[in-house]
Amino acid sequence: MAVATAAALLAALGGALWLVSRRFVGSRAQRLHGHGDPGLMHGKTVLITGANSGLGRATAAELLRLGARVIMGCRDRARAEEAAGQLRRELAQAAGPAPDAAGELIVKELDLASLRSVRAFCQELLQEEPRLDVLINNAGIFQCPYMKTEDGFEMQFGVNHLGHFLLTHLLLGLLKSSAPSRIVVVSSKLYKYGDINFEDLNSEQSYNKSFCYSRSKLANILFTRELARRLEGTNVTVNVLHPGIVRTNLGRHIHIPLLARPLFSLVSWAFFKSPLEGAQTSIYLASSPEVEGVSGRYFGDCKEEELLPKAMDESVARKLWDISEVMVGILK
Numbered sequence: 001m002a003v004a005t006a007a008a009l010l011a012a013l014g015g016a017l018w019l020v021s022r023r024f025v026g027s028r029a030q031r032l033h034g035h036g037d038p039g040l041m042h043g044k045t046v047l048i049t050g051a052n053s054g055l056g057r058a059t060a061a062e063l064l065r066l067g068a069r070v071i072m073g074c075r076d077r078a079r080a081e082e083a084a085g086q087l088r089r090e091l092a093q094a095a096g097p098a099p100d101a102a103g104e105l106i107v108k109e110l111d112l113a114s115l116r117s118v119r120a121f122c123q124e125l126l127q128e129e130p131r132l133d134v135l136i137n138n139a140g141i142f143q144c145p146y147m148k149t150e151d152g153f154e155m156q157f158g159v160n161h162l163g164h165f166l167l168t169h170l171l172l173g174l175l176k177s178s179a180p181s182r183i184v185v186v187s188s189k190l191y192k193y194g195d196i197n198f199e200d201l202n203s204e205q206s207y208n209k210s211f212c213y214s215r216s217k218l219a220n221i222l223f224t225r226e227l228a229r230r231l232e233g234t235n236v237t238v239n240v241l242h243p244g245i246v247r248t249n250l251g252r253h254i255h256i257p258l259l260a261r262p263l264f265s266l267v268s269w270a271f272f273k274s275p276l277e278g279a280q281t282s283i284y285l286a287s288s289p290e291v292e293g294v295s296g297r298y299f300g301d302c303k304e305e306e307l308l309p310k311a312m313d314e315s316v317a318r319k320l321w322d323i324s325e326v327m328v329g330i331l332k
């Protein structure tokens with residue numbers, strides 16, 4: 001009996017140690033690109049959607065550290081101001097010999113679930129900002145219950161794809177006049193389980209929250225590839241990435257039974273990336289000289305990766321583009 005208990009305790013201890021070691025070995029390996037030169041983004045303006053939380057927040061922190069003027073496009077001003085305040089304090093505490101090298105943070109209201117909000121946001125930005133060097137389409141919503149945006153689109157398709165589609169369209173002139181400039185799109189490996197079912201883009205016939213998330217992330221990739229094709233010769237590049245599995249607030253709509261929560265916390269602490277680790281590919285595509293001129297590619301862990309054929313289908317990409325133009329009301 002005592003032997004069995006001791007064995008069980010030893011096994012638990014061994015398991016815990018293994019998790020801890022995995023955690024720390026993993027984190028070192030993931031931070032290869034976190035040491036950019038502090039002045040790298042000096043003089044550059046970057047817009048990050050959903051910059052108050054998770055990957056967007058970590059991306060904002062790092063680009064700020066690299067000297068960028070970072071515009072946080074967020075749907076909730078209070079949450080965004082709070083995050084901005086924290087980021088400024090963290091930066092002030094961490095500032096080494098040259099605190100002046102850091103950039104600045106600007107908070108602006110942007111609700112991607114409202115085309116009216118996207119238009120108002122862009123109108124203001126175009127009036128106030130003389131340039132835009134990097135646009136990071138990062139905001140996202142994951143497996144929510146069936147909801148519609150203000151304009152009647154299924155929420156995940158509406159926010160993750162259509163809101164960003166209109167945003168990018170309205171900012172393209174400024175990006176072009178600021179060239180060389182970059183667009184970075186945050187997708188997910190889960191795109192693999194999606195399809196663009198043109199006959200029910202608003203999921204009125206049936207709603208499957210996993211499918212709709214995957215569909216929106218597939219749309220992010222098809223959008224990137226079609227946009228890259230349209231932007232050839234402009235010196236505006238666009239690339240798409242998957243961040244891996246990251247500990248953020250993305251799972252807010254997923255219900256985990258109370259009893260399973262400690263286990264989930266342990267597993268996510270041990271195996272999920274931290275937001276800063278997860279943001280490395282966004283930061284890399286936004287700032288690294290290594291990807292100057294590279295466009296239309298898919299990245300993970302700061303390296304190019306292959307796509308499934310369905311994400312490279314040019315006719316689906318074109319059709320999605322045309323329908324998106326009609327849905328957001330920009331068809332000339």
Ligand SMILES: NC(=O)c1ccc[n+]([C@@H]2O[C@H](COP(=O)([O-])OP(=O)(O)OC[C@H]3O[C@@H](n4cnc5c(N)ncnc54)[C@H](OP(=O)(O)O)[C@@H]3O)[C@@H](O)[C@H]2O)c1
Nearest residue numbers: 050053054055075111112113139140188245246248249250
């Ligand atoms: N975490 C992962 O494991 C993972 C894996 C693959 C891909 N991704 C992708 O990574 C991106 C960032 O997600 P995250 O993991 O950092 O999650 P997160 O912590 O939940 O951050 C998502 C951000 O998007 C914002 N957002 C949601 N709906 C919006 C709307 N209607 N208008 C404007 N902003 C809106 C959120 O604002 P509020 O705070 O106001 O809600 C938040 O700032 C997403 O595109 C997601 O699909 C994440």
Ligand SMILES: *[C@@H]1O[C@H](CO)[C@@H](O)[C@H](O)[C@H]1NC(C)=O
Nearest residue numbers: 193194208209210211212214
């Ligand atoms: C929902 O979609 C996912 C991903 O496409 C699929 O694996 C799953 O079987 C679907 N669920 C139902 C109930 O159809």
Ligand SMILES: *[C@@H]1O[C@H](CO)[C@@H](O)[C@H](O)[C@H]1NC(C)=O
Nearest residue numbers: 176179180232233234235236
């Ligand atoms: C793109 O950049 C190259 C190299 O800097 C430059 O020669 C070219 O004129 C630029 N093209 C446009 C359309 O800005």
